[in-house]
Amino acid sequence: MSKLLRAGFARLGKTRIFWLLTSFSAAFALFMCVVCYKDMKLSGETVDVGQLMLNYSTVIGIVTAVFASLYLGAEYSDGTVRNKITAGHKRFDIYVSNLTVTTAVGLYAYVVFITVAAAVGIPLLGRIIMPLPRLFALLGCIFASSAAYSGIFTFITMTVSGRTVAAVASLLCALALIMAALTCINVLGQDKEILTGSVTDSESGKVEWVYAPNPRYPSESERILYRTLVDINPAGQMYQLAGREEPNLTLLPLCALSEFAAFTVLGAFIFKRKDLR
Amino acid sequence: MEYVLETNKLTKMYKQSTALSGLTMHVPKGSIYGFVGRNGAGKTTLIRIVCGLQSPTSGDYTLYGRSSTKRSIVKSRRRVGAVVETPSVYRDMTAEDNLRQQYRILGLPSFDGIDEILRLVGLGDTGKKKARDFSLGMRQRLGIAVALCGDPDLLILDEPTNGLDPQGIVEIRELILRLNRERMITVLISSHILDELSKLATHYGFIDDGRIVREMSAEELNAECRKCARVEVTDTKALARTLDAMGTEYRILSDTTADVYAKVNVSQLTSALSESGCELLTVTERDESLESFYISLVGGGKHE
Incomplete structure (x- = not known):
């Protein structure tokens, strides 16, 4: 396993996709700093650099999907996975080493974002306002969800032979997870009642607002279902951690790490039985 | 004879088709084993199975004495280098980087020997050129170079001359011969071109429809394809005595037929045979080419 890890990490520096990912993470951090700076100048509101550091979490899924499918997919398209098997490595080791590299690169991309966001954001926008223990707890949960993404996209790439198919499937999966998360969050954010009109007392001139039950407000069982879907979906976890909702910092990493483990076991099982070409 | 690879009734079935049906073959140590069969005969499937890419x-099969049913087969695989179908190289790396990567995968302690391997395959001067910019022949040689990392005892090459120009074919052939003679590497090489294999193979395995139809040495093949006269007589014992007396090489095929490996003077032979009470019935000139021998082995009808 250590040989495969050494080879996997050594290969990173030689691949364009790794440097592209590094550049993108840094550029995205710079872009976010500039956008926040403009907003701050226009609105006069203070920007929390800590909050800014959480924003990459909504994008990291797509970044991981692209990286995993192209980097690991090359093992199939270039045929180099055969060299590892012929060299006598176990398929489980090959799977786990690839997963480790993908997970490490996902975390690395986030660290690049945080570093640039802090280096540029603090001088430009001001200090980190949120308490540091909370920021670190949120970042820890984001890293756990990022690992869940790595588990899913390694699973797709290692079980689907072919770089192009893996890339398309991974991207579609990443987008589907984001869309599903946003839809569920939107449903959960519905008000219980909605304003349907107003009645004005002609004598006193007093306006009375008329409310009616919101037909889109989910029932209690529906709320549980949508909440569960958001919590188990890595994109849903990321949106919560980025500040769209108040996150449960115990449940979310638990869900993320369970998914990571489940996809790893399933993926390694399928890869072990897969006929390679 | 010591065998590095022996397969025992290997069968591989896919959903709808059978790629191998009870294939049994023996690859002798130190040989260049030509694995011959038409496209789709099952050559690549067998190679994939031996390399561990697919399960039968x-x-x-037994590789260096270890059965494929044992977990320790991975140890035997470490003695194998293979190029299956296309060369397995990272296209966005240089030749040297590809070899360094394989050294890491094998866990070799240093990168010593990379220059030597690159020189051996004729890629010593490719510098920073990426594999994606290599010609097909160069990529094929790089694939062999990667397979040579870790000093394998068995090299498996799946149609290594496919798509190469004549110059490339000669280069690959000379490389294989050098590896076999200088490094004592046993080579299993598959091809559907028997004529090409005949220039280097020491042993042959003919595969058709997923099973070995015949295994033979190069000497046996040469004897089969030698120019000869097939004679039909009433008594081959008498023929043998006559030919022995004439100092002529021959091979008895049955009680009435034999192959005579010399230009036959029919009247002289007829008169010599009649003295032994034997009658010469027919004489047919035979000049079987490698290809026609192969077709006769596997049956030509289904290839049309």
Whole structure:
């Protein structure tokens, strides 16, 4: 396993996709700093650099999907996975080493974002306002969800032979997870009642607002279902951690790490039985 | 004879088709084993199974004395280098980087020997050129170079001359011969071109429809394809005595037929045979080419 890890990490520096990912993470951090700076100048509101550091979490899924499918997919398209098997490595080791590299690169991309966001954001926008223990707890949960993404996209790439198919499937999966998360969050954010009109007392001139039950407000069982879907979906976890909702910092990493483990076991099982070409 | 690879009734079935059906073959140590068969005969499937890329549906094989049913087969695989179908190289790396990567995968302690391997395959001067910019022949040689990392005892090459120009074919052939003679590497090489294999193979395995139809040495093949006269007589014992007396090489095929490996003077032979009470019935000139021998082995009808 250590040989495969050494080879996997050594290969990173030689691949364009790794440097592209590094550049993108840094550029995205710079872009976010500039956008926040403009907003701050226009609105006069203070920007929390800590909050800014959480924003990459909504994008990291797509970044991981692209990286995993192209980097690991090359093992199939270039045929180099055969060299590892012929060299006598176990398929489980090959799977786990690839997963480790993908997970490490996902975390690395986030660290690049945080570093640039802090280096540029603090001088430009001001200090980190949120308490540091909370920021670190949120970042820890984001890293756990990022690992869940790595588990899913390694699973797709290692079980689907072919770089192009893996890339398309991974991207579609990443987008589907984001869309599903946003839809569920939107449903959960519905008000219980909605304003349907107003009645004005002609004598006193007093306006009375008329409310009616919101037909889109989910029932209690529906709320549980949508909440569960958001919590188990890595994109849903990321949106919560980025500040769209108040996150449960115990449940979310638990869900993320369970998914990571489940996809790893399933993926390694399928890869072990897969006929390679 | 010591064998590095022996397969025992290997069968591989896919959903709709059978790629191997009870294939049994023996690759002698130190040989260049030509694995011959038409496209789709099952050559690549067998190579994939031996390399561990696929599992057989039934049957097993032994690689350097270890059975494929044992977990320790991975240790035997470490003695194998392979190029299956296309060269397995990272296209966005240089030749040297590809070899360094394989050294890491094998866990070799240093990168010593990379220059030597690159020189051996004729890629010593490719510098920073990426594999994606290599010609097909160069990529094929790089694939062999990667397979040579870790000093394998068995080299498996799946149609290594496919798509190469004549110059490239000669280069690959000379490389294989050098590896076999200088490094004592046993080579299993598959091809559907028997004529090409005949220039280097020491042993042959003919495969058709997923099973070996015949295994033979190069000497046996040469004897089969030698120019000769097939004679039909009433008594081959008498023929043998006559030919022995004439100092002529021959091979008895049955009680009435034999192959005579010399230009036959029919009247002289007829008169010599009649003295032994034997009658010469027919004489047919035979000049079987490698290809026609192969077709006769596997049956030509289904290839049309």
